[in-house]
Structures are given as C-alpha cells and as structure tokens.
Amino acid sequence: MNRIAKVAVLAGLMATTAACTRIETGEVGVRRSFDKTIETTELQPGSINQTIWGEVLTFPTKDVQVDIADLTPLASDNSTVADFDMSVIYSINPTSVAELYIEKNRGFHAENEDGDTLLMYNYIRQLGRNAAYKVARRYESLKMADNRAEMEQLIRQEVVAQLANEKLEGAITVSQVLVRQVKPAANIVASANLLVEAQNAEKQKQVEVRTAKLEAERIAALNANAGATKYMEATALVTIAEAVKEGKVSTIIVPYDFKGIVNAGNR
Secondary structure, three states: OHHHHHHHHHHHHHHHHHHHHEOOOOOEEEEOOOOOOOHHHHHHHHEEEEEEOOOEEEOHHHHHEEEEEEEOOOOOOOOEEOOOEEEEEEEEEHHHHHHHHHHHHHHHHHOOOOOOEOOOOOHHHHHHHHHHHHHHHOOOHOOOOOHHHHHHHHHHHHHHHHHHHHOOOOOEEEEEEEEEEOOHHHHHHHHHHHHHHHHHHHHHHHHHHHHHHHHHHHHHHHHHHHHHHHHHHHHHHHHHHHHOOOOOOOOOOOOOOOOOOOOOOOO
C-alpha cells in the first residue's frame, strides 16, 4: 500500500471515529434519521453509534433534578408564604425514552447545558408546583418548616398520583422531593413575636400575683396568731419570775421598754 493509500485509509478511520457518538452511563440515545424520523429502538449506555447519516439524540434518564423556586403558596391560616423552594428528583425508564420523546408534547421537555434533552422536565416541574400549592394548604405558615419531611412525602405522593392518572407511572419514577426553603411572610413572623412577648408578660404577671397572694396569706396568718403570741410572752414572764423567786436566776436583761416589775428578793 503506497503512502497516499495509507493516508486515505487513516483519514477515513479518523472521519469514521469522529462521526460517532458514545452513549454514556445514565443516559439513553435515540437515532434521528436524515429525514427527521425517530427510530423507536433505544441506544443503550456503552454503545457507539455512527452519525454520518442522521444524528443521535441523548437523554439523561437517571436522577434528573428539577428545581422549583420562588413559590408563594397559601397556608391553612390564609397567609401567603413569602418563599417556598423545593426540588423533585425523577428517573426515566430507559425503554420508554423513544416513546416519550415521540408522543409527548415537546413543551414537556427541556434541554440542559450540554445539549441533552431532559425528557418530561417541564411536565414534572408543573406537577411539582401544583402539588406544593395543594399540600401547603394543609399547614399553618409558621408550622411548615417543622413539618418539612411530612410535606416532602405528601408532595411526592401527589406527583406520583398524577403520573398514575396519566398512565406514566411505569415510564417516570419520582424518587424524592426535597423542600429546601420555607419562609413565612414578614407580617406573620412579626405577629408571632408579639404574641410570644404578650404570653411572656402574662406569665410574669401571674407569678407576681401568686407571690403577692402568698405574702398576703403570710401576713394574715401572723395577724390571726397575735393572741397566741401575747400568751407565749406572758407565759415566758411567769416562768422567769418563778425562777427568780426560787433563786435560780441572779441576772436579768431587761428590755428598754420593759414595763413590768421584777422582785429579785434578798439573798
């Protein structure tokens, strides 16, 4: 084989290699012929397919994430949530790729930065929005964050139910819903703070009332026992007087306001 022939063969091999598309893991390919018709046999991961005649479209099928942001659903207390962000993660059955691409409205799909078609991306996004608005209506605005995990499950159930209604449950699998942010309206937060302050003030006043009541009861108890106190003082004086009379006491400390008379006797 002469040099020109070798160069021609090498150039042909290079052209053939360059005109091929390899289907990567996690995606499926579909061939579109030069006349724009779509072949219904999916090209599986790992296969290398020529693109000299026609082209190969690639579709990610595993763990496609749909981000849904800036929702403002209505809560059960009729307040509007300021910001509600979430993500829906879904997968496409590899054997349903060609059917979905051919039969479903092209507006249901989207395209990523690499030029791959995200099957049913916009459709899942709309289902997620609808489900979020429906589920949020069950919760008070300030309690949504505490019930985030439960809301995620309910939103997923709503999306799955809608897919079942459209007979798409075998073609699309929703694996997870993530509620990333729930932000109540500012006026709701302000009202809640005022309520907490009022409740704390009420508790403080209740403590003050209980304290005053106990003090009043203490004073009443002392006043009620005033006669008993005088009797005890008189008894003590009699005891001292008898001790002095018997000579058992030689010294007595007398208060400055003492009004009684003590006879110490002669020793």
